[in-house]
Amino acid sequence: MDLTELHGIAERERARRKAIRIHCCTSLGCHASGALELQRRLEAAVEAAGRADTVEVVGVGCIGFCGHGPLVSVEPSGLLFERVTPEQAPDIVAALDGGPCAAQRGDPNHPFFSRQLLVVRRNGGRIDPERIEEYIAAGGYQALYDVLHDQSPAEVIDAITRSGLRGRGGAGYPTGLKWATVAKSKGAPQGAPRKFVVCNGDEGDPGAFMDRSILESDPHLVLEGMSIAAYAVGADQGFLYVRGEYPLAIQRLSKAITQARKHGLLGSQIFDTAFDFKVEIRVGAGAFVCGEETALIASIEGRRGQPRPRPPYPAERGLWGCPTLINNVETFANIAPIISRGADWYAGIGTAKSRGTKVFALAGKIRNTGLIEVPMGITLREIVEELGGGTADGSPVKAVQTGGPSGGCIPASLFDTPVDYESLAAVGSIMGSGGMVVMDDATSMVEIARFYMEFCMDESCGKCVPCRVGTVQMHHLLDRICNGEATPAEIVQLEELCQLVRETSLCGLGQSAPNPVLSTLRYFRDEYEERLRHEALAEEAP
Amino acid sequence: MSAKTLTIDGQMVSAGADESILQAAREAGIRIPTLCHLDGLSEMGACRLCLVEVVGTSKLQPACHTSVAEGMEVRTDTERLRAHRRAIVELIFAERNHVCAVCVASGHCELQNLAAAVGMTHVRYEYLAPSCAVDISHARFGIDHNRCVLCTRCVRACDEVEGVHTWDIAGRGTESRLITDLHVPWGEAASCTSCGKCLLACPTGAIFHRGSTVAELEHEPTRIAAIVAARSERW
Incomplete structure (x- = not known):
């Protein structure tokens, strides 16, 4: 694979596309409410209407408005339909040009969408996660090419450090610093001179589904981030640790890994350089504690998933005693955008100490349940009231729980708290991985x-x-x-x-x-x- | 080997660079309570009794698993640590059915001694009173899970010293139980060599000689270290 081939794939994909794309969300939420049947009916309806030459139906990743699924959106018109039943499929095809339709129309300009800033979720709901060509056509793997050809590992780490990215798993450890530590770590003197990159996809907080959605909607984004990380720290092997309760994510990741390997984007001599990188999936067996990095390492090694005292940290002694970089799914998903758009661009988003965006899973007693990606520093009030639309029945919101079982409940009186690592810690909670459970007056604390x-x-x-x-x-x-x-x-x-x-x-x-x-x-x-x-x-x- | 100088409870102590705070303290005659630590075995850091305060860090550090450092200032016996240790010992007593009056190890039990050492007069927590089995399927030894504190000293002695790994733990949380082989009765565990090192290592009366009666069992945990020392390189 070289740059010409990469661009060739993107061009062929763009040429292949039909004028109108009906996007049918096939992520787990919509999947569970019948999206697969809907997708089949939409395809049949397009065929029946004789519009197959200009219209295509595409199963896409998460659109985000999960509580209103199954969701269907249309490009380029931007139409959005919510809670679509399979019976409404012919109606949607008939209404493609903006006519009346029995299906419930959604508002793509609703604050739920308009207040978001999409960085890691920018492809969600727009590309078919099961086709690498769509990811490449959206600019995918260009960042990996750029770092392999134009940047030294130290420059990559410097860019990540300057971007101000902090670990999205919850603790907010500076990502650049972690990468630098792994890059400099030599490992145990008797140990093999190997390094590993591990992606922590053992998301387990109640009410949190950000990582699942990213893995299901844009698996190549995570793989590209891992590859860039591996180049930066000097690793040649990666592991994606995904919890067993995410079968669709595992299936799509396996497919993505196979496709990337086939195209030479994983494996040996990637982009005709000396860089080799392989990725394997490890499926968790249902223990929340395996999201803790040392327990996760034990689990990958085939041992009982229990944590061990740190130090030594995995950056120094991780998988099989070798220096190991462990980052969360969302952290890796931020890497390619930072490389392609620049550290300064990323550092310009958010607050002084918490840069960039954060994906949250809005759940609980909230009108607009779903996934949002917002710039750091936005207030809880904006999230709950503007994006979330308050409670479904209009009763007052009492508190928001962030950070799952490791976090805390923030009362409504503190809703002007900006969402950043330090402010949330100051009010007794944590940023956490992104679960946000809203509680109303009827909830007993x-x-x-x-x-x-x-x-x-x-x-x-x-x-x-x-x-x-x-x-x-x-x-x-x-x-x-x-x-x-x-x-x-x-x-x-x-x-x-x-x-x-x-x-x-x-x-x-x-x-x-x-x-x-x-x-x-x-x-x-x-x-x-x-x-x-x-x-x-x-x-x-x- | 370079040496480090540190202060433990106000006392200047010199220690080898690769020593733990626990080793350094012991050499200086400062006693830090331990349970899962056993000389000769790897460190587990699980009982949390040896936690100490290190000036400059807010987090408590396990003495068994923290290396000494030059100029380090360690406090092993503060009000906070005493309260925590007493509470941890109480939690252990509340977890299973520790009835000293009918226990083979009474009078020679590390848990009993710990209770005395930390000044535990009663248990403030709810006794969980789990239903635990007693396995006497082995010809010579038995295990009474009512008395097990999950320190895994037997697991490590079996794995690291005997090299067999008959023992392990199944289940999680308070449902954790010691198992032999793939959860078969001990007497049917084909890997067991009947060496008795688990018995030597056990701090309580959980693993016992069959036929021993109340207060008859005297463990010899130091023999594990003796075996390890005997095998290591002579100087």
């Missing part, structure tokens, strides 16, 4: 805390004592509070346990497990106290 604690308790690997037993004890106390059996002393005990588990647990799962409790105690303590046993309160009253 104590029950929310109990839900997340139950999650952590079930997902604790059992290696260290504080997390293994502490989460069970905290859950027990929360259960007693919810059932109206607890005394005020038990809230004190709960707080002590939170402190213990946070300070003494081995890995991030345990260290952050108390966060949902601590943040709800901080902002909704009255809800805990209301649930206490009344006679106990009377006894303690002076």
Whole structure:
């Protein structure tokens, strides 16, 4: 593969395309509400209407408005249809030129779309994720060509550092710094002189589906990001660790890897350079803790998925003792856009310490459920009220939970908080991987805390004592509070346990497990106290 | 080998560059409670009892798994650490059914000694009282899961010293259980050499000689280190 061939593929793809493209979302949400049948009916309807010479139906990745699926959009007219049933397919074809249609029309200029800034999701809903030609026609693999031919690994790392990109898995570690560490790391003296790149696709926070959507909608974007990373740090082998609950993502990734290999974009001497890079998929077996990098490494190595103490960090001693770069799916998805549009462009988006955009999964009691990509620094209020449209029944929003079981609940009074790593940490939550669960007045915050604690308790690997037993004890106390059996002393005990588990647990799962409790105690303590046993309160009253 | 000088609890201590805080403290006569650590085995960092404060970092560090550094200032016995250690020992007691009065290891039990050392007078947490099995299918040894603290010293002794890996852990969270081979009764575990190193390593009465009665069992955990030392290069 050389540049002429790459451009040739793009040109042939553009020439092949028909004037009108009906995009039918086939990502998991729409898939589950019958998009595949709809796609077949649309194809049949185009055929029946005799318009097959100018109209094509394309199964595309996630359009984002998941709560209104199945979604259909039309290019170039920009028409959007929501909650389309298979029976409406002929109607949509008849309405291609803008006529009336029985299918529900969506508003492509709704703030849900217009307030977004698409960087990693720019191809979502526009290309067929199962065809590499579409990705190449959208400019794909040009960034990889550019770095292999025009940039040294150090220049690539410098660009990523200057872009200000931080890890999108949740902790926000500077990506450039991590790459530089892996690039400089020599590994154990007796170890083989190899390095690895690992993509963490073990997304598991309740209510979060950003990474799944990226993998399903634009698998080549992630592969290209991984290849660029491998070139920068000097790795020749990559692993994509995807959770087993994402069968469609796994299927599309496998297809993407096969296509990239066939086109010489993975494998040996990529773009006729000395750069070799292979990628394999590893499927997780259903443990949340395997999203923790050292547990993930153990899992890839075929061992029990349990974390180990750090340091040494994987950048120094990772897979099979070799220096290993581990980044999240969304982090890798940002790489090619940064390379092609420049670090300065990327650094111009967002806030001083949190650059770029972030994808969030809006879920819970919100009118517009779905995926959004917004610039950092946008306020929670803008996300919830403008993009999300408030609650479905108009009742007031009470809080937003960010960061899943490691995060916290942010009350509506703090909705002017800008979304960046530091501001969210300051109000007792975290950026997290991008789950955003909206709660209304009817939601009990104590029950929310109990839900997340139950999650952590079930997902604790059992290696260290504080997390293994502490989460069970905290859950027990929360259960007693919810059932109206607890005394005020038990809230004190709960707080002590939170402190213990946070300070003494081995890995991030345990260290952050108390966060949902601590943040709800901080902002909704009255809800805990209301649930206490009344006679106990009377006894303690002076 | 270069040496490092550090301060532990106000005492100046010299240690080899590759030593852990735990080793350095022990050489200086400073006792840090441990449970999953056993001389001769790899470090697990799981019991969290040896956590210490290192001046300059807000995070508590496991003494068994943290290397010494020049000028490091370590505190092993602060109010916060004492409270945490007591709570962790209580959590362990609440997890399974530790009934010292009927235990083979009573009087020689590391968990019992720890409880005394950290000043545990009672357990503040709900006893989980799980239903645990006792496996006496092996001809010479038995395991009572009621007394297991999941320190994995037996797993590591079997894997690292005997080189067999009969033991491992199945399940997760408080559902974790020690298993032999692919979860068959110990007596049917074909890989077991009946060497008894797991018995030597066990800190409680979980793994015992069949036929021993209350307070009869005396573990000899230091023999694991002796075996490892005997095999290593002579100087």
